[in-house]
Amino acid sequence: MVVASVDNLADERSKAQFDVGAMKIVWAGSKHVFDVTDRMARIVASDPEFRKDNRTTLGRKELFKNTLRKMAHVVKRANELRLTEEEASKLRFFVDEPGYLDLHWGMFVPAIKGQGTEEQQEKWLPLASRMEIIGCYAQTELGHGSNVQGLETTATFDPKTDEFIIHSPSLTSYKWWPGGLGKVSTHVVVYARLVSGGQEHGIYGFIVQLRSLDDHTPLPGIIIGDIGTKFGSGAYNTMDNGFVCFNRVRIPRNHMLMRFCQVTREGNVCLSDVPKQMVYGTMVYVRQTIVSDASWALSRAVCIAVRYSAIRRQFGSQDRGIETQVLDYKTQQSRLFPLLASAYAFRFVGEWLKWLYADVTERLQANDFSTLPEAHACTAGLKSLTTSVTADAIEECRKLCGGHGYLCSSGLPELFAVYVPACTYEGDNVVLLLQVARFLVKTVSRLAAGKKPVGTTTYMGNAEHLMQCKSSASSPEDWLKPSVVLEAFEARAFRLAVACARDISKFSTPEAGFAELSIDLVEAAIAHCEVIVVSRFIEKVQQDIPGDGVKEQLQILCFIYALHLIHKHSGEFLSTGCITPEQATLANEQLRTLYGQVRPNAVSLVDAFNYTDHYLGSALGRYDGNVYATLYAQALRDPLNDTVVPDGYEEFIRPVLKQTMRLSRL
Ligand SMILES: CCCCCCCCCCCCCCCCCCCCCCCCCC(=O)SCCNC(=O)CCNC(=O)[C@H](O)C(C)(C)COP(=O)(O)OP(=O)(O)OC[C@H]1O[C@@H](n2cnc3c(N)ncnc32)[C@H](O)[C@@H]1OP(=O)(O)O
Numbered sequence: 001m002v003v004a005s006v007d008n009l010a011d012e013r014s015k016a017q018f019d020v021g022a023m024k025i026v027w028a029g030s031k032h033v034f035d036v037t038d039r040m041a042r043i044v045a046s047d048p049e050f051r052k053d054n055r056t057t058l059g060r061k062e063l064f065k066n067t068l069r070k071m072a073h074v075v076k077r078a079n080e081l082r083l084t085e086e087e088a089s090k091l092r093f094f095v096d097e098p099g100y101l102d103l104h105w106g107m108f109v110p111a112i113k114g115q116g117t118e119e120q121q122e123k124w125l126p127l128a129s130r131m132e133i134i135g136c137y138a139q140t141e142l143g144h145g146s147n148v149q150g151l152e153t154t155a156t157f158d159p160k161t162d163e164f165i166i167h168s169p170s171l172t173s174y175k176w177w178p179g180g181l182g183k184v185s186t187h188v189v190v191y192a193r194l195v196s197g198g199q200e201h202g203i204y205g206f207i208v209q210l211r212s213l214d215d216h217t218p219l220p221g222i223i224i225g226d227i228g229t230k231f232g233s234g235a236y237n238t239m240d241n242g243f244v245c246f247n248r249v250r251i252p253r254n255h256m257l258m259r260f261c262q263v264t265r266e267g268n269v270c271l272s273d274v275p276k277q278m279v280y281g282t283m284v285y286v287r288q289t290i291v292s293d294a295s296w297a298l299s300r301a302v303c304i305a306v307r308y309s310a311i312r313r314q315f316g317s318q319d320r321g322i323e324t325q326v327l328d329y330k331t332q333q334s335r336l337f338p339l340l341a342s343a344y345a346f347r348f349v350g351e352w353l354k355w356l357y358a359d360v361t362e363r364l365q366a367n368d369f370s371t372l373p374e375a376h377a378c379t380a381g382l383k384s385l386t387t388s389v390t391a392d393a394i395e396e397c398r399k400l401c402g403g404h405g406y407l408c409s410s411g412l413p414e415l416f417a418v419y420v421p422a423c424t425y426e427g428d429n430v431v432l433l434l435q436v437a438r439f440l441v442k443t444v445s446r447l448a449a450g451k452k453p454v455g456t457t458t459y460m461g462n463a464e465h466l467m468q469c470k471s472s473a474s475s476p477e478d479w480l481k482p483s484v485v486l487e488a489f490e491a492r493a494f495r496l497a498v499a500c501a502r503d504i505s506k507f508s509t510p511e512a513g514f515a516e517l518s519i520d521l522v523e524a525a526i527a528h529c530e531v532i533v534v535s536r537f538i539e540k541v542q543q544d545i546p547g548d549g550v551k552e553q554l555q556i557l558c559f560i561y562a563l564h565l566i567h568k569h570s571g572e573f574l575s576t577g578c579i580t581p582e583q584a585t586l587a588n589e590q591l592r593t594l595y596g597q598v599r600p601n602a603v604s605l606v607d608a609f610n611y612t613d614h615y616l617g618s619a620l621g622r623y624d625g626n627v628y629a630t631l632y633a634q635a636l637r638d639p640l641n642d643t644v645v646p647d648g649y650e651e652f653i654r655p656v657l658k659q660t661m662r663l664s665r666l
């Protein structure tokens with residue numbers, strides 16, 4: 001049964017004022033990436049082995065085994081089809097469930113590449129890339145995650161045997177959380193406190209074999225398992241996040257990743273002439289990939305909510321005629337369109353961050369460490385900003401879909417459950433914003449010493465102007481001028497950072513000031529990160545962009561992104577004197593106009609994400625709009641509907657009914 005709702009989406013698509021095909025290429029990044037992504041998404045969608053519609057009904061064990069089967073199928077298909085790394089990783093992406101392959105390829109391999117010597121890379125990388133071993137990344141412990149310097153696991157050098165002894169001295173030192181550790185990995189990069197000659201030398205990575213390559217049993221001295229069921233049905237429970245305790249496990253000396261610090265046969269510790277933070281390199285890499293992932297998760301939720309809002313009708317008709325599409329309600333638009341704009345914003349800033357990461361990597365290889373602090377601040381700050389917004393946005397999209405958004409068949413509950421830990425893993429979002437704030441305060445204090453800021457803080461070089469400027473916006477249209485928008489964002493961020501730096505200096509020590517003012521510091525960090533996103537979006541829409549109407553649509557989205565932030569943070573823009581209340585009202589007026597301009601294009605703007613129905617996994621977000629029939633079909637497939645009279649009737653319903661009958665007879 002196909003119902004009238006399907007026509008709604010066809011109607012919507014006919015209203016588009018831009019070339020959707022060209023927008024798909026812009027979203028993908030290039031024609032090549034589009035082709036690869038499209039091909040891999042279709043391969044996954046058409047392969048019954050990758051079916052995922054039963055995921056939320058499976059128990060933990062079945063769910064985990066199901067993921068093992070899928071991961072093995074990914075590896076098999078990647079080999080059969082002779083996929084490149086780019087293709088294989090897209091294929092794996094569209095399988096759309098967390099699994100050990102992510103940690104193996106996303107953290108274990110990068111840790112060895114980043115921290116291993118050439119010799120170590122030659123030994124381990126071929127084994128890892130042929131998947132003759134499976135690895136994971138064990139940094140976090142039961143007692144410490146954020147505070148990496150507080151880790152307790154020790155790696156003590158024994159010069160008698162030329163070995164390290166890896167040891168967990170307390171319950172709180174057990175490694176706790178690493179994905180792939182619980183049941184699958186054969187090897188791990190463990191972060192531990194290096195001890196040699198009775199002295200501690202800081203935290204480094206060590207490769208430890210966990211399980212036998214013959215029968216997968218844990219090696220002597222290793223107690224290992226899964227940490228238990230996590231939030232939500234399905235969701236992250238496909239992954240075996242694990243714990244491990246090391247009881248004086250011995251590993252050869254050359255299993256310490258020695259690129260930045262070498263331990264000699266005699267036990268001497270030789271530090272390379274590089275910043276000690278290079279050991280944190282894998283985290284910088286992964287944070288950068290998480291920013292790109294945010295735009296995928298956000299766009300997916302927005303795609304579901306926009307399509308469903310075009311189909312869903314409520315109120316507005318006289319005489320029981322056709323009702324209003326909920327997408328036409330201004331309140332719905334004001335909640336949904338900023339999220340649509342944010343998805344595009346995060347896509348572009350993610351691409352830019354990839355470039356920044358490649359640039360800093362090249363410099364590091366040439367022993368130029370000058371941009372490392374900025375790369376750390378950008379990856380940490382943008383990871384925090386984009387994941388926090390995306391997690392909140394998925395929940396908002398659920399609400400935007402009304403009651404049906406709460407059904408697992410909408411795809412939104414599971415997407416939320418699988419996504420929210422991104423706010424925590426790879427660095428708690430608040431902890432990471434405090435890192436950005438530290439970088440900003442340092443930048444501000446260096447200004448006073450006459451140092452010119454570079455990279456994303458270049459705008460701070462315009463200090464005098466930014467401290468005094470008053471916005472020139474005198475009409476709603478003025479808020480469509482990139483210079484007016486940027487000036488407001490830069491002035492707000494700069495004034496907040498300067499106020500923090502000034503207030504910190506009033507305390508007895510910088511540390512005391514930093515701790516006391518951390519709430520303000522987090523706000524200053526967010527403001528700075530928003531400058532980065534807004535300015536990258538503006539830069540993007542100022543480029544030549546092929547395709548009828550594509551650039552115009554992106555400009556509209558860019559201003560929606562910026563102006564909704566001005567509205568959201570109007571308190572800060574006003575209290576710092578960057579804009580007046582009248583100017584805030586003009587910005588809002590412009591925002592309303594922009595919503596009207598997006599409205600006819602909304603469905604086509606989400607079509608440009610080019611998601612398959614398999615990837616979306618949503619009855620509400622289907623491309624053909626056949627929402628109600630799909631909801632009904634999926635309800636009928638629920639295990640509870642396997643029988644008409646439920647299991648438990650005889651034991652628990654019938655006796656209650658009988659009891660009630662007895663009572664009513666009394
Ligand atoms: C066969 C072929 C088959 C083919 C098959 C094909 C298949 C193909 C499949 C392919 C699949 C591919 C999938 C790929 C996807 C990848 C995704 C992976 C999945 C993701 C899942 C999720 C995983 C999640 C994993 C995790 O969660 S893993 C754990 C993560 N854990 C954290 O993130 C802890 C946070 N905590 C800290 O990061 C620190 O501890 C702390 C707070 C900074 C304090 O650092 P500390 O040193 O204590 O203290 P400070 O004094 O603050 O810093 C001191 C000084 O260092 C500075 N500085 C601090 N940092 C850094 C830093 N980085 N870099 C530079 N500087 C830094 C700081 O600026 C300061 O500079 P200064 O100001 O002195 O100049």
Ligand SMILES: Cc1cc2nc3c(=O)[nH]c(=O)nc-3n(C[C@H](O)[C@H](O)[C@H](O)COP(=O)(O)OP(=O)(O)OC[C@H]3O[C@@H](n4cnc5c(N)ncnc54)[C@H](O)[C@@H]3O)c2cc1C
Nearest residue numbers: 137138139140144145146177178179421424425426427430
């Ligand atoms: C799904 C998932 C997968 C993971 N995968 C891995 C993995 O593969 N490998 C691995 O090693 N780890 C992994 N982790 C662990 C993860 O990296 C840590 O949980 C994360 O770094 C946060 O550390 P924590 O748990 O110690 O949080 P805590 O630091 O204990 O945070 C608790 C609260 O304290 C606040 N807080 C902490 N410090 C400060 C401060 N200085 N100032 C202000 N507030 C503060 C935080 O903001 C937070 O609100 C994973 C975690 C999850 C949820």
